[in-house]
Amino acid sequence: MTETHPSAGQVALARERFFEQGLDPAPWIAPHISRSWRRSQPVAHAAPAPMGRVMLDERREQAMRLLACAQAELEGLAEHATGHGCVVVLTDAHGLILEEIGSPDFLPKAERFALLPGVDWSEPACGTNAIGTALAEREALTVLGREHYLAQNSALGCAAAPIFTSRGGIAGVLDISGEPQQINQHALGLVRMAAQQVEHRLMRSQTQGQVLRFHRRPALLGSAREGLMHVLEGQIVGANRVALELFGMSWEQLLDQDVESLLGRRWTRVEQQRGLLTLPDGDQIAAIMEGAARAEARPHRVAQAALPGIGCAAPSPHTDAVLPLLSQAVRVLNQGVSVLIAGETGSGKEVFARRLHQGGRRSGGPFVAVDCASLPETLIEAELFGYAEGAFTGARRRGMPGRIREADGGLLFLDEIAEMPLSLQSRLLRVLEERVVTPLGGGPSAAVDFDLVCATHADLPAMVAAGRFRADLMYRVAGFGASLPALRERTDRRELITRLFAELGGSGKRLQLQPDALDALTAYRWPGNVRELRSVLQTLVALADPDDLVGLTHLPLAVQGGPTAIGSNADLPGTAPMPLATMTRQRIDQILQDCGFDVAAAASRLGVHRSTVYRHLARQRK
Incomplete structure (x- = not known):
């Protein structure tokens, strides 16, 4: 689809009609x-701030599969961006910037616009912009200059394309941003093609x-232009x-139907060999099927479909001790039972x-995730249930819908539910029973429909x-209760460490x-569990040169052995390793x-893009 853009005078007239006359x-x-301007009316005119480093690292870990599968496209787009004074941005499914690389000349300007890792560029946070509007519209598009809802972003031009999962959800967004005159149909075509490449790699990784x-x-x-279908136990799941x-x-129309109804009974004849497949309507396609034999026993199909593992490969059922529990939890959640x-x-x-x-x-x-422990008691009610215009001093103009309404049609995750104040528990219970907030x-009031998952x-029972x-x-x-084992209790600990390290x-x-390193990592008690393990492994990788043994x-002293090894009598936490960012x-x-x-x-020696080093030098000068 080719976009046509209005002249500067037309955009100025549109802004006057909308912002000054309400037309x-x-x-x-x-x-x-x-459409985006109308959706953006509740947005406050304030510069967004990046989230803290620890929270950003956690969000990157959650999106590790996307990051791994998008790396080649990020590097490829960066070559174009560097030559045109632009930057390339990758966000997660919620519009949070995970990575930003490109022209060292534009990076300081990008920082002024808050185009930084850890900043939320969804429409509810920043109004009309290519990232947030691509998420809302579910299509590749550009936003140039004063088309941005917030006047403070009018010196930006952006082209963005959503990255879709194999089940129609959005995994993230690829974006090129720079001076408005640098963003054209060519830039839009590049991000659209790159997003398709990432989708192809994501699906091939299943x-x-x-x-x-x-x-x-x-x-x-x-090629990335081939059709892909993921089939599990005879059903199309992606x-x-x-x-x-x-x-x-x-x-x-396509998902969860029997594959034979679409491809015919002889669809398995192309297993591991390229051939022509005749469809029930007589049409023919060239095809090849890869993967396990159809008769092989597998875990429940829904739990296995589109699971985002860490890295560019789904976890194997033979090495992931959590998969059976996950399969059960998916089945009950799909029946409307809270977990x-x-x-x-x-x-x-x-x-x-x-x-x-x-x-x-x-x-x-x-x-939609809400950490009940991190929000002050005075704010959690407004955060969950939203508020009307003028509800309290400091409230946003036009109010805020609230996290529960944002979860409509999806999943609401209440982390550390035990920390919710007693005064709000009865109100939450009423919402869960009546599905009205x-x-x-x-x-x-607004009707809401969502699945509920809580954690603690x-x-x-003791708190009750x-x-x-x-x-x-x-x-x-x-x-349904899902009790996750501590890392020291997991039987797949050795395989998990090996996979995560890679x-x-x-x-x-x-x-x-x-x-000897793997033995020590396996024997360590990991008081910080998987989060601590990831931090240590990331540090090892960051400090190692290519091809190192x-x-x-090379391990932190606390991990090399001693009183914190599993099976020892002591239960002392190890000395915390130096923070990854510092190392x-x-x-x-x-x-x-x-x-x-x-x-x-x-x-080249570090294995990163030049803009990463430039950004490091810029921070050192501050």
Whole structure:
């Protein structure tokens, strides 16, 4: 689809009609801009702030599969962006910037516009912009200059394309941003093509079941323009957009139907060999099927569909001890039963909840997470239930819908539910029972429909006995209990460490984890659980040179052995390793010095893009 953009005078007239006169701007601007302006009316005119480093690292870990599968496209687009004074941005499914690379000349300007990792560029946060509007419109588009809702972004031009999952949800957004005159149809075509490449790689990374590759033109097999269908236990559980176009169907029409009804009974004849497949209507396609044999026993199909593993491969059922529990939880959640996840801090409760969302019936809807422990008691009510205009001092103009309304059609995840104040528990219970939410300060009530997942590390029955948690709410949220094992209790600990080390960068740098290091990592008690393990492995990868052998002496002293090993009598927490960010900065400084401050040489040795080194130098000068 080719976009036509209005002149500067037409946009100025549209802004005057909309912002000053309250009139419909539609005759003067593109339809997607007009729709977005109307959706953006509650947005405050304030510069967004990046989230803290720890929270950003967690969001990156949750999107690790997307990051791994998008890396090649980020690097490819960065070459174009650097030559045109632009930056390339990758966000998660909620519009949060995960990565930003590109022109060192534009990076300082990008920082002024808050185009930074950790900043939310969804429409509810920033109004009309290419990232947020592409998420809302579910299509590739551009937003140029004063088409942005917030005047403070009028010096930006952006082209963005959503990255779709195999079940029609959105995994993230690719964006090119720069001066408005640098963003044109060519830039839009580049991000659209790159998004399709990422979708192709994401779907090929799903190792469970079978992947059918096909096209009416045999020469296109093996390219990102081939159709892909993911088949599990004889049912179609995923497809890319090319497959939808080839069959003239939507995800809603194609997903979860029997594959034989679409492809005929002889569809398995192309297993592991390219051939022509005759469809029930007589049409023919060139196809090849990859994956396990159809008769092979597998876990429940819904739990395996579109599960976002860490890295560019889904976890194997033979090495992921959590998969059977996940499969059960998906099945009950799909029946409308709430799930309560219990586990120690760092054991992966939010990651488990996100995998529930991706494997469940509402994977195409939003995933809305609320950390009940991090919000002050005075704010959590407004955050959850929303508020009307003027509900309290400091409230946003036009109010706020609230997190519960944002979860409509998707999944609401209430982390650390035990920390919710007693005064709000009865109101939450009423919403869960009636499925209607009323904002603070009055205003119309809104019907909501969502699946509910909660998490806690506390003993809820003990809290009920102590009068600190309502019994009726506990029974409502704990329809199915999923207790995650601590890392020291997991039987797949050794395999998990090996897989995570590869996926967190060890494979890309061709690193080898030596047996003595693997033994020590497996024996360590991991008081911080999987979160601590990831931090240590990321540090090892960051400090290692390509092709290094990572042995026992490279590990933090606390992990090398001693009183914190599993099976020892002591239960003492290990000494915390140096923060990853600090070690990474020190590593970049050392490599720069070794390379005589040649940025290109340092970037090549580090295995990163030059803009990463430039950004590091800019921060050092502040």
